Amino acid sequence: MSSIIEICNRALTKLGDNRITSLADNTKPARTMSSLYDSVRRSEIRAHRWSFSMKRALLPALADAPVWGFPRQFQLPTDNVKLDQLGDYYVWWGPVYRGYTYHSDHLYAIEGNRILTDLPAPLRVRYAYDVQDVNQFDANFVEMLACKLAMEACEDLTQSATKFQQMATEYADARNTAVRTNAIERPPEQLVESEWLLVRF
Template identity: 35%
Template sequence: MAVSEVKICNLALRKLGARLIESLSDSSQEAVTCNLFYDQVRDAVLREHPWNFAASRIRLAKLADNPAFGFVHQYQLPSDCLHLRQLNSPDDEFVVEGDKILTDRDGASAVYTMKVTNPVLFDPSFVMAFAARLAAEMADDITGSTTKAREMWTLYLNAMQSARLADSAEGREDNIPSDPWLEARGIHGMDSPVWRA
């Protein structure tokens, strides 16, 4: 069976020993609680680790206005960005302020964690970690037991450790490659290799 929002919720509910749901539109306490927590927990777990399935690369849109101080340039943060991992090089300094990226890098590109909402795209290790975190967040509402909540948090931390090991074995993140157009104009510093799996 393909991964779905309901399946992930039921994995979490099963860990809590609660009734399973058939739909997120159910009127049951379990479905209402799943609806309350699902999106926020998904995004939180996506931010916790640089998941390969959620990686995206983009050449950033430079904004006309420069920062008042501290940095030379500012760029628009991608609308689907949950966590900015790096700019062209791991050495590039930057800060995220609101929906803007401030940096001294001209012609900046970025690697970031995007907001993935389609469960079919989730890595199996992410699904297990997500379900454990969802169970931890819902435990008090569903079971009324702080002991169960602590148990689920431990399960989540263990699931994340396993997921990190599995995910990191699939490749490593290197610098973003050169842009010939910029190099032809004498703007260097983007001559690093691409990702290699």
């Protein structure tokens, strides 16, 4: 089992800096980690479809419809970090492709903290949520997060370009391991074919 302090200390050890006992410590390493931890954690959760961060919900339609373009809208979950699935359509986490895609990009739009869509209510969604309990993290994600914290803190704590490059390499290796392990543990998923492809048959 890990803790936030253990993850931060793992990052500080990689940099050869002093360990901390609390993010509230009156030391430069503690202040640096305190300023970085939450934003880096959320960024890394958003960056990939981690199994531990997935959550499902049924969203009711809001009473007020969009002014134009879509018949209904839904409030995004308050703990949403990134959408993964709307109804039967997967939200593509990379470039938006047209035609044969995970989703038809005219089915919805995300504006502010709302989903505008043609899909019916209640809206089935799956999304990456803001996981704050570190005990939910996969062990490889913990190592990757520590590497990213070390990389982000490197300039402030070491001013060493060589050390930064070392941390960037360690982060890339740790991320590859975490992504690969996550992919192995996820079952294969069926893509939803677009109307463009279906009319060819």
